[in-house]
Amino acid sequence: MPARAASHKRGVLGRLIDAVLPPRCPGCGAVVLAQGRFCAACWGQLRFLGEPWCAGCNLPFVLDAGPGALCAACAAAPPRHAGVRAAVAYDAVARTLVLRLKHGGRAAYAGTAARLMARLMPADATLLVPVPLHRWRLWSRGYNQAALIATALTRLVAVPSDALLLQRHRATPMLRDRGPAARREAVAGAFRVRRPAALHDARVVLIDDVYTSGATANACAAALLDAGARSVTVLVWARVLADHAD
Numbered sequence: 001m002p003a004r005a006a007s008h009k010r011g012v013l014g015r016l017i018d019a020v021l022p023p024r025c026p027g028c029g030a031v032v033l034a035q036g037r038f039c040a041a042c043w044g045q046l047r048f049l050g051e052p053w054c055a056g057c058n059l060p061f062v063l064d065a066g067p068g069a070l071c072a073a074c075a076a077a078p079p080r081h082a083g084v085r086a087a088v089a090y091d092a093v094a095r096t097l098v099l100r101l102k103h104g105g106r107a108a109y110a111g112t113a114a115r116l117m118a119r120l121m122p123a124d125a126t127l128l129v130p131v132p133l134h135r136w137r138l139w140s141r142g143y144n145q146a147a148l149i150a151t152a153l154t155r156l157v158a159v160p161s162d163a164l165l166l167q168r169h170r171a172t173p174m175l176r177d178r179g180p181a182a183r184r185e186a187v188a189g190a191f192r193v194r195r196p197a198a199l200h201d202a203r204v205v206l207i208d209d210v211y212t213s214g215a216t217a218n219a220c221a222a223a224l225l226d227a228g229a230r231s232v233t234v235l236v237w238a239r240v241l242a243d244h245a246d
């Protein structure tokens, strides 16, 4: 079965599962009133991110260092992207949503993430591009969770998304046990743009579920900018803030 057909089949199955099961909290599984909504206890545990933050990568600061202040990493090497907006910190509840979206077939949770990401959408965005999976990963999982989130965002903010524009043409290893330099090396050159003309003058928002070290997002942003995008802002559901990677 071609990958697209497999993806379609799982998508239909996911919608069927969502339709026949009672709506459940993406965090704890408790039955809730509406699909994709958190229960009060889990909602209270979500840590929403905002200013004050690093002017380069939007890393939240504990203390307000004033406009234009940079974190140590951005001061050492300014990022090429225009910031990393994350709805929430990657704590237990945020992580459970990701795992159920990725491995539990709960496609409706892409809409949950998108609703809370939409407030961070740059006002001048013209195109949403999800971080792509390699085709083998897409084949085994049946769908790309970042593309589901991008599609849900398109419905909310009326900015088009294109899941075919950026390709991961080389399978990349798991990054979680690698240091920063090894992560950069592992994803370098792994992404390419299929139709650079579509990026002409585009203010791209790169969509993903989790932002960990930034290696993947930086490699995607570099590919998009090199292909002609005017700017790339990263927008994710959850950002790893402590020194724990997953």
Ligand SMILES: [Zn+2]
Pocket: 025, 026, 027, 028, 029, 030, 038, 039, 040, 041, 042, 043
């Ligand atoms: Zn809950």
Ligand SMILES: [Zn+2]
Pocket: 054, 055, 056, 057, 058, 059, 070, 071, 072, 073, 074, 075
């Ligand atoms: Zn920074």
